Amino acid sequence: MKLLDVRNLKKYFPIRQGFLIERTVGFVKAVDDVSFDLERGKTHGIVGESGCGKTTIGKTILRLHEPTEGELLIDGEDTTFYFFKKKDALEHLNKNYFSLPAFNNGGKDLEPHQLKIYEAYKKANKDPKKALNFLFEDRRKKMKMFRQKAQIVFQDPMSSLNPRMTVGQMLSEPLIFHGFAKDIDEAVKMVKDLLSKVGLKPYHIDRYPHQFSGGQRQRIAVARAISVNPDLLVLDEPTSALDVSVQAQIVKLFKKLQEELNAGYLFISHDLALVRFICDSVSVMYLGRIVEQGDSQKIFDDPLHPYTRALLAAAPIADPKKKRNRKDLVGGQVPSPINRPKGCFFHPRCKYKIKGLCEEKYPPMYKIDDNHYVACHLYSDTSLKGGEKA
């Protein structure tokens, strides 16, 4: 079963204007209809330039933002509505489940996550409100479990670690909260183990974050994230604030820990070379949408979307003899996410745009190959590249 299954995730931030009487004048569609999945022990990368919504995806999955729409399945269970208020949860269930035809005629051919909700629905005699009450019975427990299952490592360890807490306090808190340690003594022992696991020394336990270097601080942040044996680890640019020589150490640490924990990593980065090295599969994002998705090898060796090609052409290569592919470079910059272009969002910068089509219609996702999808009109011709609508 898939560890994480993100389906049609949307996150819109309202733009409010006005004094005293605030009105919503529009939305920033930070994440707009994004789907991907992740298995245990694998790493999925999300790349894109600033403002493409990659960080928002990570935060929404962890419920640091509430999704506007869409489903987040963890281990085949819809966890989306557990964090909602009752009214919103009911709306979510009505929209995604109770209105399905299968729910009202016997519950045939339902997916596992739908089946769980269907059972509650049946038990409540098809009364949505009662069904919600059944589902919310163990809500607290479910939420706590989710918090233990999903953890995050942020970009800047100086701002993600509390400067007034020692390493020991910081690391023992989650252990005690989630019941991994019965008392302080046991927690201290576990913290010391954790520290050596991430390459620090047990005597670091009584130090404060400012007493460490940048790389060591990031190790503490990693230790905190893995302390509760998470299944899903969101890594939001975890090495961008570090020097290259230290970056390699942290990357190696992530790889080692992944083998131990068998966790799924969601790796968010703008560094293409790093993503190539660390990720099994990749989603390339532009203005809130995924433009290309697939196995890492396919994306980097055979990029299809003009934007992916532009990104790869733009990234400098650490070899003076290799020259970049100037043909695919693009001019201009990313437009504002408030006012996205009509049609394909990339068309104003695209060299391969088809007149009359790309300006008008946003392309659907085409399946090109096993696990290789691209949202571009260029691949609509099935005879050309074997593309079919996915």
Add this chain to the structure above:
Amino acid sequence: MQEKPILDVRNLSTYFDIAEGTVKAVQDVSFTLSKNEVLGIVGETGSGKSVTVKTIAGLIDKPGYIAHGQILFDTDEFSRNGEKTTIDLAKIKKSMFSRIRGRHIGMIFQDPMTSLDPLYTIGRQMSETIIHHDKVSEEEAKQRAIKLLEQVGIPNPVERIDDYPFQLSGGQRQRVVIAIALSCNPEILIADEPSTALDVTVQAQILELMKELQEEYQSGTIFITHDLAVIAEIATKISVMYGSYQMEIASAEVIFENPMHPYTFALLNCIPRLDVKQAELAPIPGQPPVMMEPPRLCPFLPRCERATKKCYRELPEIEEIEDNHYIRCFNPVTKKVSVVKEDIE
């Protein structure tokens, strides 16, 4: 016959006296810069690369000072008969620097939002430099500014010249900063991480622009970055810095193909590459050094896998090991084998 370099830095050291002691930010740095040469200075945080160029541009203020060294620069700026004389930028007065900076040394910094004044239009900021140095009328300065904006690829320069910095995007702002740096046709251009704050597609545009302008203006450029891939793209000569010292200086090809200093060697092995699929990265163990009162030893020593007994006794001098290939090491990497793997076995 080699051309006489336009800038000759000899044994430059810059220290900062602070309450806790002396921070030796730059020690014993020497290099020459010729016309139409791009010298890349690459190093990690705190390696002294930025302080080196700030010292050259006379931008070091108290508590910092130049402890040793010379910065020799040929110019006719201060001579009466118009002949070029060699002056030492390390010795001249602060007030004299305002005739050097902008006129002879142009600078581009990392964050264009902080290097442009938000309260003035870009046209005014551009003509200010031109009027100060070339003593031309406002109208003429404006015309030159428009021409410069066109050169750096800003569309509709006649209209955009009255824009404020916030009306431009990050990439365009950096283009304006480049235009200002080039406005008086300086002999030396200093670029301190000019593309780091930009997105990768915009970074590529700025690098392409800088390469084009380099061909046109033929200035000597000092390009600072922590990104080895960027330096490979643009530099002709590379100086690798670590812990306030220069570790290795050579042409760009030699640095990437035949690095001899253990630090350069290890650094190239630990970066992820876009063009090839790597199975493993080889991280450098340990942490970068703290620059507070360091011992007079090689700063890379605690992390070095090729350290010898001699390394613990004295600091190696920077020496020419091949033609135009300088390194500071007693035990250079001479064979093209992976040292890291050897040591693990």
